[in-house]
Amino acid sequence: MAEHCWxxxxxxxxxxxxxHPVPKSRGGRETVAVHPICHRTLHAQFSNGELARIGADVVALRADPVVAKFVAWVSGKPPDFHAPTARKR
Incomplete structure (x- = not known):
């Protein structure tokens, strides 16, 4: 099992x-370990179509302004920290 969140x-x-970096509905099979709050953030920010295009390029995901702000905010939180996740408007 992975020791750090993807x-x-x-x-x-x-x-x-x-x-699934590439959603199962789009043919993705690989999985990566993430915190529940990180998982919710990815799916709140990106559609399955967007995730299919970006794929496993975690650098591109982190470059998104909303995700970058989230990662900076969550970086000092404990591993089991959780909070409500707002959906993209």
Whole structure:
């Protein structure tokens, strides 16, 4: 099992979710370990079509202004931290 979150690179906590960088509905099979809050953020910010185009390019995901702000904010939080996630408007 991975020791760090694929998106934010913080150590993983007790709860781990498995994210498909390319959605299963778009043919993705690979999974990566992420915090639940990171997983919610990815799906709140990007549609499956956008995730299919970006794929496993985590650098491109982190470059998105909303995701970059989230990663900076969550970086000092404990591994099992969770908060409500706002959807993209």
């Amino acid at each position: 998106l934010c690179e913080r150590p993983l906590g007790r709860k781990v979710e498995w994210h």
